[in-house]
Amino acid sequence: MPKFESIDHLREYRRQLIAKRDPNQPQVLVCAGPGCLPMGSEEVAAAFREELEKNGLAAQVLLKECGCHGLCAGAVRVLIRPQEITYQHVTPEDAAEIVEQTLKEGQVVDRLIYEDLHTQEKAAYKGEIPFFKGQMPIVLRKLDVIDPTSLDDYLALGGYRALRKALLEMKPDEIIDAIEKSGLRGRGGGGFPTGRKWRICQDALDEPKFIICNGDEGDPGAFMDRAVMEGDPHAVLEGMIIGARAIGASKGYIYVRHEYPLAVGRLQLAIQQAQESGFLGKNILRSGFDFDIKISRGAGAFVCGEETALIHSMEGFIGEPRPRPPYPVQAGLFGKPTVINNVETWANVPEIINLGADWYAGIGTENSKGTKVFSLVGAVNQTGLVEVPMGTTLRQIVYDLGGGLRQDREFKAVQTGGPSGGCIPGQFLDLPVDYDSLQSVGSIMGSGGMIVMDTSSCMVDVARYFINFLYQESCGKCTPCREGLKNLLFLLDEIIHGRGTEEQLALMEELCGTMAAASICGLGKSAVNPVLSTMKYFREEYLAHIREKKCPALVCRPLLKYTVDPETCTGCLACVRECPVGAISGKKKMAQEIDQELCVKCGLCYEACQFDAVKIE
Amino acid sequence: MVNLTIDGRAIQAPKGKTILEVADANGIFIPRLCYHPALKPIGACRICVVEVKPGPPRPIPACATPVTEGMEVNTTSERLQQIRDELMKLVLINHAMECPICDKGGECELQDLTHALAVEKVDLEAVKLAPNPDYESLFVERHPDRCVTCGRCVHICRDHVGAMGINFMQRGYFTELGSGALPLDCEFCGSCIDICPVGALINKLWKYRARAWEVEKTETACPFCGGGCTYELHTRDGRILRVRNEESILLCSRGRFGFPVVEAPDRLKTPLIKENSNFREATWDEALDLVAAKFKEIAESAGPNAIYGVGSARATNEANYLFQKFFRQGLGSNQLDNPGRYTYIQALRGLAAVFGAPQVSGVEAATTPPQPYQSPLTPGEGAQGSGFPFVLGHFEDLPKADLALVLGADVTPEMPPLGWKLLRALDNENFRLVLANPRGTKFDRYAHLSLRYKPGTERILLAGLFKAFLAANPDWTPAVSAKGLEDFKESFKKVTLKDVAAKTGVDETLIQETAALLAQAQAPAIICGTELLAQDKGEQNALALADLFLLIGKPGTPGSALYPVAEKNNTRGVCEAGVMAEHLPGYGHLEKAARGLPLPEMLDKLEAKDEAAPQALYLLGGDLLRMVPHRSRTEKLLKKVPFLVVQDAFLTDTAKLAQVVLPVAVHAEQEGTFISSDGTLGVLAQALSTNGVRPDWQIIGQLGERLGYKLGASHPKQIFRELAKTSPLWAGLGPKGSYPLMPGEVTGTFVPFEVDLSLPGRRPYTLIVGKALNHSGSFTTHGPEGTLKVTPRAEMLINPDDAKNLGLTDGDPAKITSSQGEISAPVVLAPEMPPGVVFLPEHFAAPPVHLLTLNSNLVRVTIQKG
16 A cells, blocks of 8 residues: 555546456455354355355455445345345355355345345345335445455545545635535534534634544444444544544544454554555645544443543543533543544545535435434344434334334334433334434434334333443432432332332432433433433333333233133143242143242243243233 | 623622632522532532523533623522432432431531531432441541542542542442542541541541530641641640641641640650759759759850750741840850751752842831731832842742752652642643652652652762753853853863763653753742752752752742752741851851851861860750761760750650750640741641640740840740841741742852762662651651551661562561661562662651761661561
8 A cells, every 4th residue: 555645646546446446346245244243254254265266266256344234134244246136144154055156157046135024025136125225325335345454445435535625625614614514413412513513623722632533332232333433444534534634633532442342453454554545644645734543442431422521531530521611622632622523423524525515414304414324223123224314204214124023013112312312102103313303202313223112112121221221331420310320220120110109200200300400411411311201101101010010011020920821721840840939839731820929920931831821911 | 800690699700710619709609519619620419500591401510610701690590409409319318327426517518508408308219338437547437328429539639639549439329439448558648538528538536526616726837847838726625636727628647647746645744854864853943943054154164155056947936036046145156056957058058159148128117017927027119139038939839830840859758738739730731840869759650751860969960961951052041140151061061961871870861851841941940858958968969959940940930949848847947047057047147257166067076076066055956866867976976065955845865865854835835937948937826735844935035034144035926026127038928928028139150069979888779868758857756646657667668679689578677787887677668769779767766767877868778688
């Protein structure tokens, strides 16, 4: 990789790079994203390598391990180009068949392609699959086609073109104008207008200034930023360099959690490549601008995703937030003006510069522009990463992209925005998703977690789950969050155990009000969302727990009652053998009985019974 | 100024102040728990939330929000009251409600706040945390279950003391105050106790001895170092129960826990007279009559010069002034000096050589009626001064410096308040700290450059620094008028950086980097300590530093000054009160011929059996045996003196040699003043009765009466007025004020210094004799209930590898031998000690470290197991 001394040099290199590449060259692109990697994508890639060599195709066919392909429900995924055939659930054993059938014969391997659960229609090509059809990938665009370890791959797809433009054709003010005009808002959850943030920092008088990329993604079930850092690290770097140019920073940091070793490795490699080719360091592309990036690793505390706690952690202190103002744009890292944006925000920047603010502002809703990446998980059929324009309805995401609920269960709620988001009930399925609409129904955009729940979820239990998570992750600095979360957890536990009272519901509401008003940082302020939203939309469920001592979703174990239906019981004694406390008794081949005093409600008998004779109330 | 309204009241406030500060200043009370005026806002408790327009829709903390123009603040809305009520409940559910057995009762901020906010009931409940109390730690009892997690203790310990001895463990709901699962191992300053709003941190000395409202409070000056702190003694029934600093909360271990020395069981209660080599108790009249008769006899037979006086850095200005008056006016001799001769006076002499003796003009008599301890002189319009006092800095200004070079001082043990000020200076990101010391010290952690030189090579290092500086800045002009730079440059002709690096062990580049920092500094400060001044060539060391300051200093710029450590509470005062062989009070001029013998020369005369050797010694405190190098010689010589009178609170090693011992009052038992290291006037107020002992000034006065001298000693206030009248340098000085108060015209002359190694002996290890954090001279070693508990004995710090080679492990006794003598001390393995260098504190009676020394606090020794 040469060091680019000038624009012409870069342009010429890119031209040659593209010229060298045959657009019709067969390619096997194995997904090595967060969903596929643990399912064995390395083994799949190895099997392909072996098969290609065996068939003498190693030279003709390009084999790559790429970033996330999106539809994680089909892990491990393999994309065959140029036909854009996408295979799912691929195992190493399937490699031979795909090489033989598809690469040599041009045939589709039917058993490995997508099949619609409802219509049983099959789809071999990426463009035919509903999950992909409804999307508009900007940030995720390159993830399934580039090798994240290859700068050439990034350059061939127009990488660092935006940087060139920003450095040599635009003044810092113009860059900020563009970002402001694009309407880009922070994708980390707060939704603060990115351009305005940059402007304030640019106007700050103090020197030096810093750029931070917040890669401390900590929401359970969310992996948007991880996928981007692992799959397209140069896009993040390019965005940061452009941002640095705009505000006049000479040093940038990427804060990534230590639990993302692959992301750390990929970013480190990308930084090294960018330094070697002159995109980072002194006098970038001969523009006279100096900027460099370092990685700062976090230890995985959820609260360190909060900007002031993140800065504290980077400075070597305990990861605790501090009161704002001053905001980081005024006094951030080491007390200096600092722009801190999350991974997805930075990855949007090059595209905005490339394609223009007007293009970006044309996507989305009035106050929320562009696209948003969601990690769609939970009770939907097609789980994975989706990127849709702002304003797409929840119904489109859940039913069109997500393929509806598993086992055709009834939709109950979708929880957005990570642990401190709210649960949105079915009545809002047609809600266009953007910052403001989510807030209006008591939830938040957050960084883009989206957990779909069906009727088998108990909303009290869901609230308790998230409150427990936040209680574990609260840093403990401020009173309302530290003590409030424990009290909410205590009260929810009371309800789940059938000891709750209606007064306690009022108490919880009051407590939530104080926490939201008085906590230092977003963790405590928004921690109340799961409780308030479930109490608002699923109040009957709470009341059922309290008044009737029943859990309608049959989730809260302390409220369940296991009985044996004497009609259906065959007396096989399978349940007797499983019961850990000897609560089941009865004669062989006769109906059994469960001693409610002894029963610990573990559910083993229910699972052991072959005849559905064990009933839950 | 910005205009705002708080609860509808129009208020003008300075820019940059927080809402809480402005409210406090205007008598509007906003409830708070974690906020403390001595600390930066923490913002953890959220109880001070207020509503602000224009502003965010949610309430914001008043403690952390600066006021802005046009701001409308509401501190009492219903919503706020509800939030506060709720927050209080949240705090209270996890606060161990053991008020009857909690020693904080009556001064508990949580109690007061619960009362003020009228919290009715706590209808929340949650799992209680394990109490995990700590009864083991010295002085501090910890009850984490009473902690409200405000973070004050953590902040004061980390940001203001720099000890980081206490921190939060775990996190979230389980956040617990602690120091691992171990007892505290810190500086034991106890600042955490007094900053704690509740009873989570309890003062063990105070516990259950009185309720907060039962004590009498007396503001007085701290006697445990020259730092000049003022604090409050809390007394009841004639006993000190605790000591507090209400303002900054900060006190050091000696300040806060040193007071039991007042009640030490070995305090002298009556005068002692030696008969047949044994002391017997005597009445005051008996003892004073005897001393007066003896002095009269000697003065008549051998002349007034045969009686020699040694003043005290522990005694007040008034006692010392009266003491020199006793000699000069009464006896008619100038044969007196003070033990600062071995340390601080070396600094004064070095500084005076470069910056000249003090000269003051334009001082006039004050027209306002005299206040107690207020100088009767005032700097008139156009008053001006010159000379070395005008390059000595005030601690308050140190944080304004942008560089501090600390040479030969372990700052915190030598003077804790100086360390606190350095930490404040470090708040300024442009501040640079250069630390030069033969061994690792606390401030290495904060230093931008650390120069680890070999002991005794200070002046070689400084010569290298001059060389590197002048090479890099050949056309440098000092900020003030300075003579002799060319000749001075010439004196380094033979110095090469390579040679300096080889001799000092400090890298050439490090010396050059230091020189570069010094050249950039706009307000450089230089700090040096007793470790540097107590060397045989301490005066040369001070001279070199004075030259350096003349070269790089910016006199007149706040913070840019010299800060030599004046070790004891009145080390500076005893000199200014005139207890010096060569000066009258206020550094008044004395003809050369009239000057007395400096202390070391007096000892030489005794050794030489010279005619001029004194026949009587009058010691105003000061355990010479314990602080003067070469103890065996000092002892031998003092034994030769026919008549020795010692005034002291304890029967010190030196007092044991005396014929008459007169017991004196200590700080809490008398009035008077001290001059701190930075020229601040500390005023003692009497909090306890004297119980039969007498203040120094009174004893001197009564002795004078018996000899027919008219010393005019009616009261310390009156003595102070007389003293201050003789000291134009003090013009305008009053309680807690710092002098000089008139502008100074600083000029100087470069004086070449001796570029040589001073390290006596030829043995393999270098012993540094220095200060321990928990002791002040030998004073604190008498109080078994005080800081003696923390540092009960002298332990020798040694590099772990050295110890290994010697077959020594932690706690093993080592035999330490020098050319002068031999002692035994237990060793402590200390990684901060470089190989070949060991350290012993000097405070203790056993082992007497000065048995090893010759003429310096450095000596070469052999170490053996056993």
